[in-house]
Amino acid sequence: MSATLISVSQARKAFGGLIAVNDVSFEVREGELIGLIGPNGSGKTTMLNLISGALGPTSGEIKLAGCRISGLPTEMVARAGIARTFQLVRVLPSMTAIENVMAGAVFARNRLWGPRAHDFARELLGRVGLMGRENSPVSAMTYIDQKRVELARALAADPQLLLLDEWLAGLNPSELLIGINLVRDINREGRTIIMVEHVMDAIRTLCGRCVVMNSGVKIADGAAAAVLADPDVIRAYLGDDDA
Amino acid sequence: MMGLHRNEMVVAAFGLAAVALLSLLPLVSEGFALSLGVNLMLYAAMCTAWALFSGPTRLVSLASAAFFGVGTYSVALGLDSLPFGALLLVAALSSAALAGLVGAATLRLSGVYFVIFSLGLAELIRQIVAWSQSRFAHKMGLYVFTDLTERDLYWMLLALTSLVFVVGWLINRSRLGFALRIIGDDETVARHVGIATARTKIILFMISGAFIGIAGAISAPRYAYIEPQAAFNPMISFQVVIIALLGGTRRLWGPLVGVVPFIILMEFITSRFPNHSSVVVGVAFLAIVYLLPDGVTGLLERLRDRILRRAEPGVSSTTRNEIGEKAA
Amino acid sequence: MQILVTGLLLGGTYALIALGLTLQYGVARIMNLANGETLVAACFVAFWLFTVVEVNPLIGMLAIAPIAVALNWLIYAGLLQPLVRRARNRGMLEVDTILATFGLLFLFQGLMLLGFGGGYFSYKFLAEPFLILGDSYGLNRVVAFIAAASIAALLYLFLYFTRYGTAIRAVAVDPTSAQLVAIDVPRMAGFAFALGGALTACGGTLLSTFYTFNASMGVVFTMKALIIVIMGGVGDVRGATIAALILGVAETTVASLIDPGLTLATNYALFILVLLFRPQGILGRASA
Numbered sequence: 026m027s028a029t030l031i032s033v034s035q036a037r038k039a040f041g042g043l044i045a046v047n048d049v050s051f052e053v054r055e056g057e058l059i060g061l062i063g064p065n066g067s068g069k070t071t072m073l074n075l076i077s078g079a080l081g082p083t084s085g086e087i088k089l090a091g092c093r094i095s096g097l098p099t100e101m102v103a104r105a106g107i108a109r110t111f112q113l114v115r116v117l118p119s120m121t122a123i124e125n126v127m128a129g130a131v132f133a134r135n136r137l138w139g140p141r142a143h144d145f146a147r148e149l150l151g152r153v154g155l156m157g158r159e160n161s162p163v164s165a166m167t168y169i170d171q172k173r174v175e176l177a178r179a180l181a182a183d184p185q186l187l188l189l190d191e192w193l194a195g196l197n198p199s200e201l202l203i204g205i206n207l208v209r210d211i212n213r214e215g216r217t218i219i220m221v222e223h224v225m226d227a228i229r230t231l232c233g234r235c236v237v238m239n240s241g242v243k244i245a246d247g248a249a250a251a252v253l254a255d256p257d258v259i260r261a262y263l264g265d266d267d268a
Numbered sequence: 269m270m271g272l273h274r275n276e277m278v279v280a281a282f283g284l285a286a287v288a289l290l291s292l293l294p295l296v297s298e299g300f301a302l303s304l305g306v307n308l309m310l311y312a313a314m315c316t317a318w319a320l321f322s323g324p325t326r327l328v329s330l331a332s333a334a335f336f337g338v339g340t341y342s343v344a345l346g347l348d349s350l351p352f353g354a355l356l357l358v359a360a361l362s363s364a365a366l367a368g369l370v371g372a373a374t375l376r377l378s379g380v381y382f383v384i385f386s387l388g389l390a391e392l393i394r395q396i397v398a399w400s401q402s403r404f405a406h407k408m409g410l411y412v413f414t415d416l417t418e419r420d421l422y423w424m425l426l427a428l429t430s431l432v433f434v435v436g437w438l439i440n441r442s443r444l445g446f447a448l449r450i451i452g453d454d455e456t457v458a459r460h461v462g463i464a465t466a467r468t469k470i471i472l473f474m475i476s477g478a479f480i481g482i483a484g485a486i487s488a489p490r491y492a493y494i495e496p497q498a499a500f501n502p503m504i505s506f507q508v509v510i511i512a513l514l515g516g517t518r519r520l521w522g523p524l525v526g527v528v529p530f531i532i533l534m535e536f537i538t539s540r541f542p543n544h545s546s547v548v549v550g551v552a553f554l555a556i557v558y559l560l561p562d563g564v565t566g567l568l569e570r571l572r573d574r575i576l577r578r579a580e581p582g583v584s585s586t587t588r589n590e591i592g593e594k595a596a
Numbered sequence: 597m598q599i600l601v602t603g604l605l606l607g608g609t610y611a612l613i614a615l616g617l618t619l620q621y622g623v624a625r626i627m628n629l630a631n632g633e634t635l636v637a638a639c640f641v642a643f644w645l646f647t648v649v650e651v652n653p654l655i656g657m658l659a660i661a662p663i664a665v666a667l668n669w670l671i672y673a674g675l676l677q678p679l680v681r682r683a684r685n686r687g688m689l690e691v692d693t694i695l696a697t698f699g700l701l702f703l704f705q706g707l708m709l710l711g712f713g714g715g716y717f718s719y720k721f722l723a724e725p726f727l728i729l730g731d732s733y734g735l736n737r738v739v740a741f742i743a744a745a746s747i748a749a750l751l752y753l754f755l756y757f758t759r760y761g762t763a764i765r766a767v768a769v770d771p772t773s774a775q776l777v778a779i780d781v782p783r784m785a786g787f788a789f790a791l792g793g794a795l796t797a798c799g800g801t802l803l804s805t806f807y808t809f810n811a812s813m814g815v816v817f818t819m820k821a822l823i824i825v826i827m828g829g830v831g832d833v834r835g836a837t838i839a840a841l842i843l844g845v846a847e848t849t850v851a852s853l854i855d856p857g858l859t860l861a862t863n864y865a866l867f868i869l870v871l872l873f874r875p876q877g878i879l880g881r882a883s884a
Contacts, residue, residue, distance in 0.1 A: 077460065099459035109460060117453040128450050131443055132462035138443060182461065326691055373871050379687065380627055381826065381871060383694055387629070388819045392864050399857050502815075506702070513695070546706030546812075553699030557679070557692055 027055040028090075030217050031076065031186055036085035036095070038071055045071040047241035048085065053186075053219060058212040060232035060249065061221045064262050068241040069221045070112055073188050076219070077109045078102030089186065106134050106185035110175045110192050112221075116163040123159040125174050126150055129181030149177040153207065169200055180211070187211070189220040193227050205230055229253070237261070287430050294419040302418050306490070308531050309425035310483055314504075315512040315523035316432045317479035320439065321472045322509075323517030324448040327379050331370065332508040333390035335363040335477045337500035339484025341397065344410040344494045352414065356485050363481025364474040366393075371470035386505075394500035401496070409495040416489045424486045432479050436520045439472075448472060480508075503545075507534065510552045516563020525564050598731045599849050605733065607844025608741035609802050611748055611837045613817060614824035616796030622831025623768045623788035626676055627690060629697040631821055632814030633704035634664060634793050638800030639809045640712060646719050653721060654743060657801045661794045668793025671700070672786045680782075701814065708811040718808040740802040747798055748837060755833060764788050768831040796821075816860070823867045829877020839878060842866070 031053045038046040046068045053059055061069050074080040076087060078099040087095035094102050108129065117125050126146035130137045137145055147159055153173040158166075163174055172192060179187055193204050205227050212218050212231075222228055228235060228249060235252045237245040239261035245252045252258055293305050314332060322329050339359035346355050370389065374382040401407060439445040447468045450458045458465050484499070491498060507530070515526030530552070537548050560567060613635060620628045638660050645656040679696060683689035725732035755761035766774040767784045775781050803809070824843055828835030843866060850862040870878070 079456070079460070098464070100462050100464045103460050103462035111457075115454055115457050117450055117457060119453050120449070128446070128457070128461050131446060134462075178461065326687065328691060328694055373868055377871060377875050380690060380694075381875075383627075384819070384822045384826070385867065385871075387815075388860060388864065391816075392860050395857055395860050399855055399861075403855075506698075509695075543710055544706065546702045546709055548706075550699045550701065550703030550706055553695055553702065554675075555699075557696045557699065561692070 027057075029053070030055045030057075030090055031219075032088045033072075033076070034086050034088075036072070036075055036082045036087060038068075038075055038080060039083045044241050046075060046082075046238075049238065049241075049243045050085075051236050051243060051246055053217060055217055056212075056215050057234065058208070058218045058220070058232055060228045060235040061219055061238065062223075062228060062235055063238035063244075066240075067238040067261070069238055070190060071241075072238065073109065073190055073219070073221055076102075076186075077107055077188055100132075103133050103182065106182075107188065108133065108179035108182040108184035108186075109188035110172070110179050110190055112190040112194075114168065114171045114175055116166075116171045116174055116178075118164045120163060121160050122150060122155060122163055122166070122170075122174050123147060125163050126177045126181050129178035130183075133182035133184070135183045146177070146181060149180050150174075152180070153177045154203065169196060172196075176207075180216075185217065187216055187218045189218060189222070191221055191223060193220075193222055193224045201227065225253070283430075283433065287426065290426055291423060294422050298418070302422060304531075304535065306418055306422045306425060307535070308527055309422055309429060310487060311507065311511055311531055312524055312527045313425055313429040313432055313483045314480050314508050315515070315527060316429065316436065316520070317476050317483070318508050319512045319517040319520075319523045320432070320436050320479075321469075321476035322512070323522075324445075324452045325469055325472070326452060327375075327469075328383050328509060329386050329473070329476075330383065330502075330505045330509065331367070331386035331389045331477070332480050333500050333502050333504040334366065334386075334393050335480035336484035336487070336504050337390060337393060337397075337496070338363045338366055339481035339486075340488045340491070340494055340499040341410075342481070343485045343488035344412050344499075347412060347414070352416070356482050359481040359485035360478040363484075364478040367474040367477030368470060371466075371473045375469045375473065376466045390500045390502050390505060394496045397500070398496040409493050411493055412488050412491060414489045418490075421486055421489060425483065428479065428482055428486065433520060435475065435479075439475075440520065444468065444471065503549075506549055510549065510556065513556045513563055514552070514560065516560075516565030516567075518562065518569070519565055522563055522565040597729065599852055600845060601728055601731065601733060602737070602852075603845030603848035604841055605737045605741045605844070606848060607841035608744040608748075609799055610820060610824060610844050611840030612744045612799035612802065613796050614821040614828070614836045614840050615748060615751060615833060616792040616794070616799065617818075617821040618825045618828065618831060618833065618836045619764075619788045619792030619795065621825060623764055624672065624676075624785040624792070625680075625686070625689065625771070626672070626693045626789060627697065627822075628789075628792075629694060629818055630700035630704060630814075631697075631793075631796055632816065632818035633701055633708070634668065634796045635800035635803065635817050636708060636809060636811060636814045637704065638664065638797035639804035639807075640708065640717070640811075642801040642804045643717055643719055643809075646721060653801050653805050654739070657743075657798055660797050660801050664794040664797035665790045669786055669790035671793075672789040675700070676789070677782070677786070680785075701818070705812055705814055712811050714810060714812060716808050716810045719804070721805045734806055736806040740805055743802055744799065747795070751795065752833060819860070820863055823863050823870075827866065827870045827878055832877055835877050 029052050033052070034050045035048045036046055036050070037044065037048050049072060061072060063069050071080065075082050075095065078094065078097055078101070082095050085095065086093060089105055089107065092105065094105055117128060123143065123146050126149055127142050130142045130145050150156065150159060153176050155170060155173055155177070163171055166174065176192060189208070193201060196204050201224065208218065208220070208231055220232070232249045234247065235245070235249045236243060237252055237258050244261060245255050245258050294302055314336070318329065318332060321327070342359035342362055343355045346358060350358070370385060374385045447458065447463045450461065450463060451465050451468060455465055488494060511526040511530045512523040514530055515524060516522035533548070534545065537545050562570070617628060617631045620626050620631065641660055642653045642656050645651040646653055675696060676693060679692045680689060683692060721736050724735045726735040726738050755765055763774070763779045764784055766777070766779055767781055767788070771781050820843065824836055824839045827839035827842070828837070843863065846866060847859045847862050850858050
């Protein structure tokens with residue numbers, strides 16, 4: 026069994042009186058691909074924001090490969106080796122596709138610059154299916170292509186841990202298939218991934234393990250098939266009446 | 269971004285030719301024309317330096333007068349003990365230090381705080397300088413006697429402007445410049461790709477402030493007698509902002525476009541209608557916001573894009589002329 | 597003790613000026629750098645009413661406030677709303693409004709300089725001593741404080757106990773959600789901007805009864821008001837009031853114990869302390 030890459034212990038985030046994440050703990054081992062799921066408003070994205078350093082936890086601790094990262098500024102978390110995509114795609118609108126991807130390569134762990142960053146970014150664009158689109162302005166790209174650029178940017182950082190926030194949402198069936206294969210390939214290369222996702226087919230095919238949250242609390246953690254059959258999880262998604 | 273491209277060489281050659289040509293001015297003219305030339309060159313340096321920071325970050329700094337004054341006072345206070353060249357360095361360092369302090373206090377927070385803080389900064393330092401002068405030195409101002417002529421000052425300012433350009437160009441092709449473009453686009457993304465956004469902004473503000481400080485130091489000999497009111501004149505800050513925005517801050521050379529028309533306008537106003545300068549500054553700000561939000565260069569670029577889209581293949585010399593006519 | 601009371605009396609008027617700005621920035625989201633010019637204009641109108649028409653400034657305020665409402669509403673609807681509409685995000689709006697109101701600042705300041713020159717003005721209104729705890733203070737300062745406190749109290753009642761006031765506070769908290777509960781956000785923003793202008797004008801009128809003013813002092817008061825607003829927490833009426841009193845006392849203390857030339861330095865010292873230690877305002881909670 027491989028080593029623990031990220032460990033979240035008793036993480037809590039309160040916004041005033043609202044507790045968005047309530048003492049959640051879980052671990053992810055190196056090379057795992059886990060799904061972080063739960064109904065809307067259950068605190069998944071807040072959890073992701075805690076891991077990526079966008080937010081600091083009110084209490085609790087998050088460690089990456091044994092080093093504490095909770096409480097560090099976002100950029101230090103990024104440099105420690107965590108990269109992410111955003112729920113609502115965030116590209117750099119004034120730049121071209123390749124510049125967007127280079128942004129990921131220049132400042133994070135591998136700190137490439139010059140022709141090497143350029144070549145690396147071009148390679149990654151090809152990887153996500155945007156070969157030959159290097160110089161297109163991202164503002165003129167479709168939503169799907171912008172998502173691809175965003176994924177390439179996250180990969181450009183050569184992250185130890187990749188966070189995907191509903192990256193598969195909004196894709197049509199054939200795009201979804203391509204997307205699922207892409208995520209699987211990335212994981213098979215040994216990249217650890219946590220994905221927040223609502224597309225259950227993708228969760229079933231991709232994730233070995235799932236962590237389920239509801240109202241800020243972790244309600245289940247285990248093999249995807251088992252977790253999705255858990256009555257508590259079904260109740261959380263569908264409400265009490267249907268359980 | 270990588271290596272020298274062909275058109276970069278062309279631009280560099282044009283730049284060198286322009287500098288060479290401009291450096292001839294003091295040889296062919298003196299008096300009023302030279303004095304106007306010094307003024308133009310002063311604002312060319314300051315506005316380009318201002319835009320180094322405020323262009324990509326879109327944070328309006330109103331602190332130029334503070335850096336200018338700090339530079340001026342560096343010379344006035346140190347003239348007896350240090351050579352002029354060393355004083356320029358002192359001016360740069362003390363302005364950069366001031367910028368660093370201001371940046372550290374405000375640039376980690378929302379942009380409005382920075383603008384407000386910079387708005388009163390020159391006045392704050394003026395008050396402190398005036399107070400400490402009357403309290404400890406019992407006098408209002410300081411004499412600055414040098415053997416530097418207007419000509420020397422002009423050449424120094426020309427050299428400074430060129431230096432700002434070279435530094436600006438180097439920043440643009442460096443990691444720092446790339447980081448700034450990312451910050452200007454989306455600060456959240458910038459942090460998530462590993463950019464220390466506050467530190468990046470502070471470093472750039474210090475570079476920009478240092479250049480404005482040097483400009484102030486070079487201007488010190490022009491005053492002969494330096495008082496806080498003149499050295500920390502808030503009008504300097506406002507004119508710098510107007511000129512840079514009038515020219516446009518998206519290109520390094522954008523602010524230059526604003527220097528000549530506005531300085532000549534202000535010279536005209538202050539000599540003919542000395543009481544109207546506030547009104548003119550006010551109207552200039554409003555005109556920029558409502559009529560030229562991207563400055564003259566932004567307008568030209570938009571016109572060029574529109575024409576390019578209409579006449580797809582290449583830009584001929586005739587379309588270039590059309591652009592010029594429409595802008596005129 | 598005397599310093600404390602003088603400072604508090606001054607702080608009362610500051611509070612009114614800053615309340616005007618906090619309404620404009622907190623609700624209408626316009627950082628109005630020309631706020632101080634409204635104040636100076638009110639000073640001049642009050643001066644003119646008192647010396648030429650012989651109208652008591654407190655009564656003059658009844659005329660000045662509605663005029664200020666009308667003019668500020670015109671400025672909002674005519675000049676600022678187009679910027680709100682064209683802005684693609686909050687950052688762009690901020691830059692645009694700062695530059696536009698900056699233009700207005702100079703335009704108004706320039707016009708007043710042309711009209712009245714750069715000289716200092718003052719008039720004698722209730723310039724007689726008034727005893728508080730054995731020390732004497734100018735009656736005009738005491739009256740100005742009471743008037744400012746009454747207006748602030750009225751504002752408080754309006755904001756916290758009327759439907760309209762609640763709507764304004766809702767817009768201050770979250771314009772998008774306010775729209776969802778059927779609040780006409782642009783109208784509220786315009787109204788808050790106009791009301792804010794009127795409050796500042798009232799502050800100016802009161803200030804003119806005991807303060808020597810001139811055409812170019814607007815910026816200084818804008819600075820003070822901005823610092824108070826930030827100290828109090830943007831959009832926070834109670835915080836701004838407390839911050840104004842603190843600023844008034846601090847300024848008076850430094851002016852009388854060290855040097856009157858250092859008032860701005862005092863303002864900045866407070867500003868820096870707030871930025872470093874409580875950037876969310878003295879009463880504010882850390883926001884998400």
